[in-house]
Amino acid sequence: MTGSSCTGGGQVPSLRPALSRDVRAQAQRAGCNGCANMGTPQKDVIIKNDAPATLFLEKHADYIAAYGTKKDDYEYCMSEYLRMSGVYWGLTVMDLMGQLHRMSKEEILEFIKSCQHECGGISASIGHDPHLLYTLSAVQILTLYDSLQVVDVNKIVEYVKKLQKEDGSFAGDKWGNFKIMFIIQFIFLKSRIKKDILHNLA
Known part of the structure; x- marks a missing residue:
């Protein structure tokens, strides 16, 4: 696993592999080469395609x-x-x-x-x-x-x-x-x- 040095001299795992290629590309186009490593987009709810579209x-x-x-x-x-x-x-x-x-x-x-x-x-x-x-x-x-x-x-x-x-x-x-x-x-x-x-x- 790729690592990077932190202030304390230890190794922290890179989050780059967890991000999609599109997300990294968008961050780089925005001039933020380091942004793609800052975190993983969270999606805690998955809405199925057959979910009702009506508000109950x-x-x-x-x-x-x-x-x-x-x-x-x-x-x-x-x-x-x-x-x-x-x-x-x-x-x-x-x-x-x-x-x-x-x-x-x-x-x-x-x-x-x-x-x-x-x-x-x-x-x-x-x-x-x-x-x-x-x-x-x-x-x-x-x-x-x-x-x-x-x-x-x-x-x-x-x-x-x-x-x-x-x-x-x-x-x-x-x-x-x-x-x-x-x-x-x-x-x-x-x-x-x-x-x-x-x-x-x-």
């Missing part, structure tokens, strides 16, 4: 409607840290498929209410810290259900105000971590909450 909306809706009914499922437990956004994604898909009525509105609204903290921010799940991202997801869910009155909107506004930095940008939480997406999330929040105080920001 009912099966998708059944899956989403049933997701979360088994609270002890491994996947459900491990996704708790992004639960609020997951609920939003699921509800949006169900709404697009005309199946929103299958979701438990009362249970979802109660969940959101229980995730609002004294500071006004909303967390991904009960017992987690509030964050701008999950506050946005919660507000999006509430506007989908036309139920903003479930939470204290004034406190949300105050929470968002405190996350704004001197340069106009926004932190995601009280620890001040910054990503450009937090500004985008603020814009979405601003479009959902019609409050003068929010319109005076940014």
Whole structure:
């Protein structure tokens, strides 16, 4: 097997044999002679030629409607840290498929209410810290259900105000971590909450 020297003086196997001739040729034409050795294209799912070409909306809706009914499922437990956004994604898909009525509105609204903290921010799940991202997801869910009155909107506004930095940008939480997406999330929040105080920001 062909090898190449690494910094530690050992040998690492070349990945060139694993790549197709076409892939290597494309990389070389692009002026990247070393690119062809960087890795192997991954294809973890093979779709058979006789696979159905129809999108089974009912099966998708059944899956989403049933997701979360088994609270002890491994996947459900491990996704708790992004639960609020997951609920939003699921509800949006169900709404697009005309199946929103299958979701438990009362249970979802109660969940959101229980995730609002004294500071006004909303967390991904009960017992987690509030964050701008999950506050946005919660507000999006509430506007989908036309139920903003479930939470204290004034406190949300105050929470968002405190996350704004001197340069106009926004932190995601009280620890001040910054990503450009937090500004985008603020814009979405601003479009959902019609409050003068929010319109005076940014």
